[in-house]
Amino acid sequence: MRRDVFQALADPTRREIITLIARKPLTPNAVADSFDVSRQAISKHIKILTECGLLVIRPQGRERLYAVQPQKLGEVSDWLENFRTIWETRFDKLDTLLQNMDSPSNSDAI
């Protein structure tokens, strides 16, 4: 499920939809009015965002309003932490490599 969230946010239109709905809950038609793409395309994006739990439906009278699920967004805001983990792991390896690059049997040293 977590991976789906990342996939969902990898698309720029879906990120804009999230930004828009984060300001206030909207109907699918109101969302579509803010974009230059078809209602059908927007409805597909909203479906994906709802399926991965980023959006929730809040019925209001006869309308169906879509709202952002803040806990789900919190899950992905730690991207910089992931980035940090990866680069720090790499740089630790590079520290070791820099010490061993001059050794004639480098492959044995690693």
Place this chain on the structure above:
Amino acid sequence: MTQYQTIFIAEPGKQDITIVREFDAPREKVFRAFTEVEWLVQWLLPTDMGMALDYRDNRTGGAYRYLLPGPGGSQTGIFGVIHEISSPERMIQTFEYEGLPERGHVVLETTRFEALPGNRTRVTILRLCESEAFRDGMFQAGMEPMTTALHQRLDEALL
């Protein structure tokens, strides 16, 4: 071994990521480790993160492609052209992540190597993205499978 701190800067409202790190080695050597395939595979593309080299033609006007894990156990890649290799002070290349749903979102990456007293080197990597939203979205999407792979290997190593 000296443990240097790595500085990461990705400010809200801006569209770049900057990484700064010092190394206990002369600039020429650090430059080679950052550019030459023989050394890159040992730290930038470690197999324990699920990464591998596809190709790298290491010259100004050259190109590269690296393989990395994609979502759901798939494999994806990053690729780019090498705009400038100026040993030992600067490397400039483009960077595009293949795991995105559409093509054309290119990052400009400039890496500077600065000689410090005591045969040390400061490396500054600047990744300039087309927008803040793209920066955050791309790195969310790109980092997650690699982090997962890394954590899995760490878990396996601890068993």
